[in-house]
Amino acid sequence: MKNPIVRVEHLSHRYTVQWAIEDINFEIEAGGIVGLLGSNGAGKSTTMNIICGVLNQTRGEVFIDGVNLREHPVEAKRNIGFLPQKPPIYPDLNVEEYLRFCADLRFVAKKDIQSAVNRAMARCGITHFKDRLIRNLSGGYQQRVGIAQAIVHDPKFVILDEPTNGLDPNQIVEVRNLIREIASDRTVLLSTHILSEVQATCRDIKMIECGRVVFSGTVDDFDNYIKPNTLLACFERPPLEDELLAVEGITKVKKVNEKNYRLWFDGGRDVSKDVVKCSVKNGWELEEIRFEKSSLDAVFAKLSNKEIREL
Numbered sequence: 183m184k185n186p187i188v189r190v191e192h193l194s195h196r197y198t199v200q201w202a203i204e205d206i207n208f209e210i211e212a213g214g215i216v217g218l219l220g221s222n223g224a225g226k227s228t229t230m231n232i233i234c235g236v237l238n239q240t241r242g243e244v245f246i247d248g249v250n251l252r253e254h255p256v257e258a259k260r261n262i263g264f265l266p267q268k269p270p271i272y273p274d275l276n277v278e279e280y281l282r283f284c285a286d287l288r289f290v291a292k293k294d295i296q297s298a299v300n301r302a303m304a305r306c307g308i309t310h311f312k313d314r315l316i317r318n319l320s321g322g323y324q325q326r327v328g329i330a331q332a333i334v335h336d337p338k339f340v341i342l343d344e345p346t347n348g349l350d351p352n353q354i355v356e357v358r359n360l361i362r363e364i365a366s367d368r369t370v371l372l373s374t375h376i377l378s379e380v381q382a383t384c385r386d387i388k389m390i391e392c393g394r395v396v397f398s399g400t401v402d403d404f405d406n407y408i409k410p411n412t413l414l415a416c417f418e419r420p421p422l423e424d425e426l427l428a429v430e431g432i433t434k435v436k437k438v439n440e441k442n443y444r445l446w447f448d449g450g451r452d453v454s455k456d457v458v459k460c461s462v463k464n465g466w467e468l469e470e471i472r473f474e475k476s477s478l479d480a481v482f483a484k485l486s487n488k489e490i491r492e493l
């Protein structure tokens with residue numbers, strides 16, 4: 183990768199005796215949204231806290247836009263925005279006061295604070311609420327304020343930890359759209375448990391399990407991680423199960439209902455063509471045949487080493 187916005191090298195951390203994460207390595211290319219997946223306790227928060235400079239790693243290095251976070255924390259943090267799972271908002275401040283305070287904390291020059299706050303409020307669609315106390319905003323708008331504080335200093339890289347947690351379906355759609363919008367000119371790392379969210383918003387996925395990276399690739403790669411080994415076939419004049427078992431490559435047959443069969447197959451060859459040929463030869467009147475893809479949940483379960491229920 184030419185100029186990764188984030189580079190993580192041999193990152194390991196232990197709180198007490200056991201390693202929470204061990205030898206994590208990855209790069210994040212600049213631009214777009216990257217999903218960070220993992221089961222509870224997998225090591226996501228530990229990794230994110232280290233990348234944000236909130237937690238000091240036991241071993242390894244983090245580079246933000248080429249700057250070593252451990253050696254030059256202030257310079258590296260200029261390019262990091264963070265929205266933790268519990269937004270760090272002050273309910274008794276109004277939106278504008280709070281964002282001015284955050285901009286000051288992030289070393290925005292005094293003369294530039296008002297314009298930075300105005301820009302962040304406009305970007306997050308909260309300008310009309312600038313005088314309202316944060317405690318009087320809905321959950322969705324509080325989350326917008328949380329995102330505004332993460333971008334007020336215009337960082338190149340933003341980490342959002344479960345940003346749609348606890349929101350109603352309309353608010354989820356709005357916050358997702360906002361995340362897409364803010365990712366149009368920066369990189370976003372989005373930690374979430376919701377697979378459909380990753381599918382809807384992310385270009386790449388990193389998955390951590392037991393403190394190690396178990397998957398790094400595009401959403402399509404993730405989707406195709408488990409190669410299909412079943413076909414679903416629908417016949418107008420269904421054959422006997424034994425006749426289907428006689429087709430070369432078919433290893434198991436299960437009747438789903440009157441016309442539909444699930445067919446298991448082995449190996450790399452395309453057995454669907456053989457089923458089509460046999461159907462024509464024997465007059466089974468095949469209406470539909472398709473490979474069955476594993477669900478994202480099944481891929482997640484496989485990567486987390488959890489058992490997958492047989493279909």
Ligand SMILES: Nc1ncnc2c1ncn2[C@@H]1O[C@H](COP(=O)(O)OP(=O)(O)OP(=O)(O)O)[C@@H](O)[C@H]1O
Binds near residue numbers: 203223226
């Ligand atoms: N402050 C701490 N002290 C000791 N152990 C910790 C601490 N924080 C986390 N751990 C342990 O480190 C491991 C990784 O935890 P971490 O919180 O990073 O996982 P996670 O993937 O973010 O989980 P979740 O999705 O539940 O937040 C777990 O075994 C956890 O119990």
